[in-house]
Amino acid sequence: MPKTENDIPTSQFFDFEIFPLNDEFTGKITGGNKRNILVLTIPAPDQSDHQFLGKVLSAVQVDIHDDIALATAEKAHNFNLVELVGVTGAEVVLIFGVKPLSCGLNINMKPYQPVLHNGTKYLLCNQLGEIAQNQQLKRHLWSALQQIFPTKDR
Template sequence: MSLDNIQLSPLLVEKLYSKALVDLNTAKAETENKPASAFNWLGKNKKNILIVVNEPEAAYLQDADLQLLLGILTACKLSSTEDIALLNFYTNKEADYASLNSALNPSTIILFGVEPAALDFPLHFPHFQLQAYNGQHYLSAPALKELATNVALKKQLWLSLQKHFK
């Protein structure tokens, strides 16, 4: 009999391993207590600012659009990785107003290239109109790609952001 072919009876295995290395009941309870978020976002969301984009060609944003967004956030005195949550609607199609509120608890929601109706918002508002509702502030704007090439649109966005982030 070689050591590679030892077969133990179930009774012997039970006696050898009477004390489990991992308590399966505790491990199961811990995983049940931590609900997994259905969404993937970038950032720590410390200031409860949700930025929603619609980018089919990247996980969150393409480099040029990310640079523009970082410039906007810096001008608003926000830290990109600390203060906001960046969510790509294209990769989170199940996102809607109610589920985003429960998952991220945003005080401000900024939409770039995403219409409020796509997220089942309870109200509709035009681009660049700062809208207050339900203790939150909303702002809708064209996609970052469009803003990058249109100075007039950038100015409109900046005026709206200045009103909010005084």
């Protein structure tokens, strides 16, 4: 293949891994999404993880069935989260067990520290099962959710 003036060797230009993204999320999306909250979890939660998520969300007055769009997949795959945010109209995105780069987010995110990016709040977290078994992770999640969903009662 002939070299053109715009050919730039990626090893010299990019300081991060480049991989193709599917524009389409190949998992399952459920829920009423009345409050434009996208919850992304990979792997898909088992019954106990789903109950745990429901309890955590209800503590900040978010109903797991009516208020959120729950996007789940059995295994990790590369996809475009921005596209998924657009499709769901999400204003808040809670990410459980997904690496930001695998879903096309090239923003500096630290776990349990909410980030506002292009008008959408993002929160990166461990897998639900890990959080359910770890008191420190539960505290981190609770603190972050209180920042994202403040109430007058607190």
